[in-house]
Amino acid sequence: MSFALPGGAVLYEKLLESAPDALVIVDRNGQILLVNGQTERLFAYPREEMVGRQVECLLPERFREDHEAHRTQYVDAPAFRPMGAGLELFGLRSDGVEFPIDISLSPIRIDDDVLVAAAIRDATERKAVEQEIRRLADEATRANAAKSEFLSRMSHELRTPLNAIIGFGQLLELDELPREQRESVAQIVGAGRHLLSLINEVLDISRAEAGTFALSVEPTEIRSVVADAVELVQPLADEREARIEIRTQDDLHVLADRQRLHQVLLNLLANAVKYGRDRGAITVAWRPVQDRVRVEVTDDGSGIDAEALGAIFDPFERGSEEAIEGTGLGLAVTRALVEAMSGAIGVESGGRGAGSTFFVELVAADEPETAGVTGQAGGPLVLHVDDNRTSRRLVERIVVGAGLAYRGVSAGERGIEAAITQPPALILLDLHLEGMSGFDLLERLRREPVLDTTPIVVLSADTSRGTAARARALGAVEFVAKPLDGAELRTLLAALVDA
Amino acid sequence: MLHIEDNASNRKLVELVVSRLPSLELVEALDGETGLELARSLRPDLILLDLRLPGISGEEVLAELRDDPTTAGLRVVVISAEARPGETSRVLEGGAERYLVKPVDVEELLAVLESVEAQ
Numbered sequence: 001m002s003f004a005l006p007g008g009a010v011l012y013e014k015l016l017e018s019a020p021d022a023l024v025i026v027d028r029n030g031q032i033l034l035v036n037g038q039t040e041r042l043f044a045y046p047r048e049e050m051v052g053r054q055v056e057c058l059l060p061e062r063f064r065e066d067h068e069a070h071r072t073q074y075v076d077a078p079a080f081r082p083m084g085a086g087l088e089l090f091g092l093r094s095d096g097v098e099f100p101i102d103i104s105l106s107p108i109r110i111d112d113d114v115l116v117a118a119a120i121r122d123a124t125e126r127k128a129v130e131q132e133i134r135r136l137a138d139e140a141t142r143a144n145a146a147k148s149e150f151l152s153r154m155s156h157e158l159r160t161p162l163n164a165i166i167g168f169g170q171l172l173e174l175d176e177l178p179r180e181q182r183e184s185v186a187q188i189v190g191a192g193r194h195l196l197s198l199i200n201e202v203l204d205i206s207r208a209e210a211g212t213f214a215l216s217v218e219p220t221e222i223r224s225v226v227a228d229a230v231e232l233v234q235p236l237a238d239e240r241e242a243r244i245e246i247r248t249q250d251d252l253h254v255l256a257d258r259q260r261l262h263q264v265l266l267n268l269l270a271n272a273v274k275y276g277r278d279r280g281a282i283t284v285a286w287r288p289v290q291d292r293v294r295v296e297v298t299d300d301g302s303g304i305d306a307e308a309l310g311a312i313f314d315p316f317e318r319g320s321e322e323a324i325e326g327t328g329l330g331l332a333v334t335r336a337l338v339e340a341m342s343g344a345i346g347v348e349s350g351g352r353g354a355g356s357t358f359f360v361e362l363v364a365a366d367e368p369e370t371a372g373v374t375g376q377a378g379g380p381l382v383l384h385v386d387d388n389r390t391s392r393r394l395v396e397r398i399v400v401g402a403g404l405a406y407r408g409v410s411a412g413e414r415g416i417e418a419a420i421t422q423p424p425a426l427i428l429l430d431l432h433l434e435g436m437s438g439f440d441l442l443e444r445l446r447r448e449p450v451l452d453t454t455p456i457v458v459l460s461a462d463t464s465r466g467t468a469a470r471a472r473a474l475g476a477v478e479f480v481a482k483p484l485d486g487a488e489l490r491t492l493l494a495a496l497v498d499a
Numbered sequence: 500m501l502h503i504e505d506n507a508s509n510r511k512l513v514e515l516v517v518s519r520l521p522s523l524e525l526v527e528a529l530d531g532e533t534g535l536e537l538a539r540s541l542r543p544d545l546i547l548l549d550l551r552l553p554g555i556s557g558e559e560v561l562a563e564l565r566d567d568p569t570t571a572g573l574r575v576v577v578i579s580a581e582a583r584p585g586e587t588s589r590v591l592e593g594g595a596e597r598y599l600v601k602p603v604d605v606e607e608l609l610a611v612l613e614s615v616e617a618q
Contacts, residue, residue, distance in 0.1 A: 152583065159582065160508075160601060161508075162602040163509055163580065163603060165602070166605075167605055170605035171605055
């Protein structure tokens with residue numbers, strides 16, 4: 001398609017002259033052939049004083065030599081170079097004032113010759129904006145550090161008088177006091193503890209926001225964390241005769257700090273009880289949502305007004321006029337924790353009277369190579385090698401109940417790896433393993449130098465005397481017949497592990 | 500037992516808690532230097548140590564106690580308003596038996612003192 005442009009060649013000239021950028025065309029030797037009106041305005045030269053001169057006249061003295069070298073290289077291998085792809089460059093006005101510029105270059109091939117077209121833009125404003133942004137970012141970082149430092153000192157300064165308030169109050173509580181005085185003291189101590197919770201939660205929020213929380217994020221199994229949290233909140237639920245039901249049994253893992261996830265769930269559950277109704281029903285459930293896992297805590301309590309929903313995670317917003325005990329920071333801390341673990345938190349409610357569902361979404365993770373350690377963190381570790389999940393759960397409950405740390409692994413090879421990387425205080429070995437004889441594994445474990453002093457107890461449903469004798473001959477200290485007797489295992493743990 | 504603490508109110512609180520256990524005798528030091536001297540001469544069964552002290556800090560007191568073979572075995576329980584997790588673990592690694600964060604729970608303190616009484 002072709003049609004006549006109005007103005008003919010004049011149109012090209014008008015285009016050149018009206019361009020918002022300074023346009024300069026130089027020959028292969030750097031001599032200026034053509035400039036437009038914006039070039040005159042930017043560099044404050046009439047164009048006849050520029051055309052015919054070396055382009056370096058538009059640069060400050062200190063750049064000229066390098067520029068000549070670059071120009072020669074460019075002509076040898078010309079290519080389009082956009083703005084912002086270059087180095088820090090400055091222009092020089094006729095009155096000697098320097099200014100930062102952005103420049104783009106494009107080769108123009110005419111016959112066998114190469115000309116270079118440069119579009120030049122005054123970068124003074126852009127640079128100023130960038131500098132301002134940097135300054136503001138630095139200031140924000142400094143202010144944040146100052147805030148953390150301030151809160152930390154504040155915490156210290158507040159704890160000292162609180163030590164007296166709570167401490168002397170507690171001392172009074174130890175004595176026999178008349179009822180009225182006892183009530184007064186209880187108020188003092190209670191208010192002191194409330195203040196302490198506020199301090200701790202403000203510190204938590206500040207640390208989470210500053211990213212200075214010591215988080216150990218790893219694949220964490222949701223089911224056991226939920227179970228722990230439910231168990232802890234159960235007495236509170238019992239007081240209100242509320243029922244907590246765990247709806248899901250799926251073993252899903254998320255990337256989280258176990259202790260902090262526990263804190264998050266505990267907080268949501270405690271809220272569900274506090275803001276729920278007497279004899280209410282609370283449910284906990286989880287399911288995969290794309291590459292995340294969503295955990296939901298639902299209550300059938302008073303619900304949350306639509307206008308209060310948006311602010312519910314803000315500090316000191318309660319979403320309810322009812323006088324319910326708390327610092328008003330719980331959900332703010334919870335959100336800060338979830339976000340520090342790269343997760344999201346939210347709430348849905350059908351409005352007043354319709355109950356509410358709080359949900360947490362965390363990044364889904366695969367089951368870790370060796371299942372995580374549960375129970376007493378840092379305590380003596382009991383390694384349990386057993387292919388049967390139910391059987392692992394049973395032993396886990398007994399071991400954790402005895403105040404020890406538990407790690408359950410399934411396959412034989414994994415068992416060896418787990419035993420060597422983190423040598424346990426005791427190994428419980430099931431003889432019935434898939435793809436490997438339990439006796440072979442026992443022999444291999446006994447040969448590992450790091451497990452030299454680790455007692456190994458063999459568990460087996462095969463109670464024939466030969467099996468027990470062979471296990472002992474291969475280095476097992478004890479043989480325990482299945483089905484397991486909890487009391488027997490507990491006695492054994494107490495005898496073999498120094499808790 | 501020896502209590503090294505500059506804050507009068509905190510000293511009074513510990514004094515009252517200790518007085519509930521008649522077999523315990525309490526000696527107080529208001530700064531680290533004095534605390535160290537008393538620790539060396541009295542060799543108490545327990546030292547309760549504050550961290551922010553005038554002069555040498557509680558952490559330095561703890562380090563000196565541990566460096567000196569005559570005091571290295573003494574039990575030290577730190578009571579401090581410093582709640583930063585990093586600080587807590589550093590002091591425990593420095594050889595404190597326990598780290599009680601202020602406000603200290605009187606029941607917990609009593610339990611510590613009862614363990615001294617039982618020695």
